[in-house]
Amino acid sequence: QKEVEQNSGPLSVPEGAIASLNCTYSDRGSQSFFWYRQYSGKSPELIMSIYSNGDKEDGRFTAQLNKASQYVSLLIRDSQPSDSATYLCAVNIEGASSASKIIFGSGTRLSIRP
Amino acid sequence: DAGITQSPRHKVTETGTPVTLRCHQTENHRYMYWYRQDPGHGLRLIHYSYGVKDTDKGEVSDGYSVSRSKTEDFLLTLESATSSQTSVYFCAISPGLPLANYGYTFGSGTRLTVV
Numbered sequence: 001q002k003e004v005e006q007n008s009g010p011l012s013v014p015e016g017a018i019a020s021l022n023c024t025y026s027d028r029g030s031q032s033f034f035w036y037r038q039y040s041g042k043s044p045e046l047i048m049s050i051y052s053n054g055d056k057e058d059g060r061f062t063a064q065l066n067k068a069s070q071y072v073s074l075l076i077r078d079s080q081p082s083d084s085a086t087y088l089c090a091v092n093i094e095g096a097s098s099a100s101k102i103i104f105g106s107g108t109r110l111s112i113r114p
Numbered sequence: 115d116a117g118i119t120q121s122p123r124h125k126v127t128e129t130g131t132p133v134t135l136r137c138h139q140t141e142n143h144r145y146m147y148w149y150r151q152d153p154g155h156g157l158r159l160i161h162y163s164y165g166v167k168d169t170d171k172g173e174v175s176d177g178y179s180v181s182r183s184k185t186e187d188f189l190l191t192l193e194s195a196t197s198s199q200t201s202v203y204f205c206a207i208s209p210g211l212p213l214a215n216y217g218y219t220f221g222s223g224t225r226l227t228v229v
Contacts (some may be wrong), residue, residue: 008154034217043204043220044157061119088156101172102218106156 006105014113019076021108023089026070027076029103032092033065033072034102044088048074086110087109117141120221127228133192135224136223137205139185145208146188147218148172150201157204163188182211195228202226 003026013019021035032051036044039077050056050063050072062075072091076083117205119138127133137146147162149172159172161180169180177199179191202225206218 027148043223046219049217080177082225090180101159101162103173104149104157 004089004103004105006089006108008089008106010111012109012111012113013079015079015081017114019079019110020085021074021076021089021110023072023074023105025072025089025091027091027093027103028067028070029094030091031094033062034065034090034092035063035072035074036088036090036104038088038107039085058092062064074082076110076113078086081114084110084112118190118205118207118219118221120203120224122224123222124225125227127195127226129196129228133195133226135144135192135203135205135226136219137188137190137207139188139207141207141209141219142156142185143207143209144185145210146182147206147208148178148188148190149204149206150174150199150221151204152201160190160203192226196228197228198226 013078020043029060031106032084035048036045038044038054046059048063050065053065064073086107088107090102093103094100117140121136127145149157150162151157158174160178162181163169181189202223204223205221208216
């Protein structure tokens with residue numbers, strides 16, 4: 001069973017600080033990695049994708065990928081109360097019949113305290 | 115979400131009855147997915163489709179079947195609903211491979227309660 005592991009939290013971070021979210025995965029063949037944000041009662045929304053080792057930055061968000069160690073992380077700089085949500089790490093798994101699918105971790109709940 | 119609609123949004127049904135959930139997209143995307151979300155388990159893949167009449171099982175497919183007779187509709191059927199199938203069901207779509215370039219877009223979800 002291919003797995004994606006995340007600390008469930010809650011992770012509490014003061015406003016303006018850096019929030020660091022981590023994820024490990026088991027399938028060494030995975031090529032694409034995603035971070036989704038999900039507000040309570042809402043559907044997940046894609047905030048970052050990464051497929052090369054190293055860092056990828058988009059505004060206040062930085063995704064980091066280390067394939068050798070099989071971990072992915074998400075940094076949120078200058079954390080805002082609106083960043084309070086559950087963050088889902090997701091990894092692609094190559095399937096049969098030229099189909100590919102994404103496996104999700106159980107999510108880390110992030111709380112930004114004023 | 116724009117371009118993807120799930121129906122119904124909420125449903126309460128009795129144990130043993132069949133239930134069908136519908137996912138409708140207007141994006142003409144090839145790939146469609148059904149997930150369920152439960153506390154402590156995150157999103158788990160039930161079934162997915164990579165084209166009209168082309169479907170495959172996910173990690174929690176027992177007790178579920180799917181059909182895709184046209185590009186825009188992907189139906190999920192609980193053949194005989196059980197209380198363990200009480201969950202929030204999300205449909206997702208993707209335009210194609212590689213997923214690295216696209217990720218998924220999710221529908222708003224269906225909250226199903228089996229009593």
